[in-house]
Amino acid sequence: MPVFILAASAALGQAGSTGESKSTIHFKNGDWLRGALAAYDQAAGVTWCHADATAPLHFNTDQLTEITLDGTAVGRLAAGNLCEVQLVNGDHFRGNLAGATAQHFLFDTWHAGRMQLLRSTVRKIAPLPKGLKTIFQGPESDDGWTHGKISNETIGESGNWRYHNGGFHAKAAASIARDLGLPDSSHISFDLEWSGAMHLAFALYTDTLQPISLSTKENEPDFGGFYSIQVNSYSVNLLPVKKHTPLTYLGQATVPSFRKKTKARLEFFANKRQRLIAVAIDGKLVRKWYDPKGFAGEGTGIRIVHQGRGAVRISNLRVEEWDGRFKGPPTHPIG
Incomplete structure (x- = not known):
């Protein structure tokens, strides 16, 4: 299973967009490489483009820790039921709890808009106190x-x-x-x-x-x-x-x-x-x-x-x- 942080995986649909030539791929040994995310497939891994490489590079996701996509400004959420959400795979994010069904939780986030997550993927939802700086x-x-x-x-x-x-x-x-x-x-x-x-x-x-x-x-x-x-x-x-x-x-x-x-x-x-x-x-x-x-x-x-x-x-x-x-x-x- 990929080990990318959630914010990066949520933005995978933007691969190849303007500004991603400054994106960065991070490896488990501490190395990193600038470039652009060209494609991602759970079986084949990550396809990465770099200005000095004559052909796209391919990386096994087992050797990666994170992909940072450049050029994405942090947005602000409207006032609501702000929570800290932790997933069973260790990922975490903040968002407003927008609703729940028998199978899903709904969250409004700055990075991916309305997210619908299976209940089985969510470990914890912790409401955040209001008024704390x-x-x-x-x-x-x-x-x-x-x-x-x-x-x-x-x-x-x-x-x-x-x-x-x-x-x-x-x-x-x-x-x-x-x-x-x-x-x-x-x-x-x-x-x-x-x-x-x-x-x-x-x-x-x-x-x-x-x-x-x-x-x-x-x-x-x-x-x-x-x-x-x-x-x-x-x-x-x-x-x-x-x-x-x-x-x-x-x-x-x-x-x-x-x-x-x-x-x-x-x-x-x-x-x-x-x-x-x-x-x-x-x-x-x-x-x-x-x-x-x-x-x-x-x-x-x-x-x-x-x-x-x-x-x-x-x-x-x-x-x-x-x-x-x-x-x-x-x-x-x-x-």
Whole structure:
């Protein structure tokens, strides 16, 4: 079955339209290629045109992660029953629930108009609270983001996150950060794709946009406290970080499914008043942490650090106010 993101597959009927010479095909090993989508067939795969190729190129869909179609502007939905929709194959989108029958759900979307989906293809429909502010949605470029240099002999030469077609890519160790003005209660979500080993650290509520070496943090320039959510190929850890306080992990959630995947939808939840940080993966809440020493985050920024193992891509990043409610029950003991 194809592994393309839903937004791309919904637009397949536009293949060959003006502007698609800047479309991009993404491969599981982290490579990508510009060109134009000429055809798609479930059995034969993708037919791709490139200016430097004398004949169309053919790719097996098993080696692809995504096709990004250029030139499609994000539209706006009229006010309605806005929901987050998750499909059984892992795809997700937002749309207004327009109706339901014994066999189908109907959704109004900006990218495909009215969609009719079989009930058997829909895993979850989560109504979205009204009145909550969307703080950031993107990325559309790396403007406004700060690239940082990582100085650590154990993870090799430092590189940069590279923006391309709606996402940040990294192979070498790299750091990128931005002060997004995180509210006291926030919800951060994004698509993560990886090839090979995966080891990332997400600093939440940081007041510095430069990476911090945890092993020598006392020698770093002054910084306020933050939370480091560490995501690797088999688990998620939470670490409160303060300059002059010994490091103590608050607990680990094992994620065995990561070993069988190359992509996932991650969500981070935070609430200062409750001293709460939580993580969900593919719509399932895997862990909540309550910090017994009080909320450690002293800033309003985020920082994403790739430890230089494997290739990764982050896209569809959304930062919103959070009403404190979860969409589903936890799948891991709460600690």
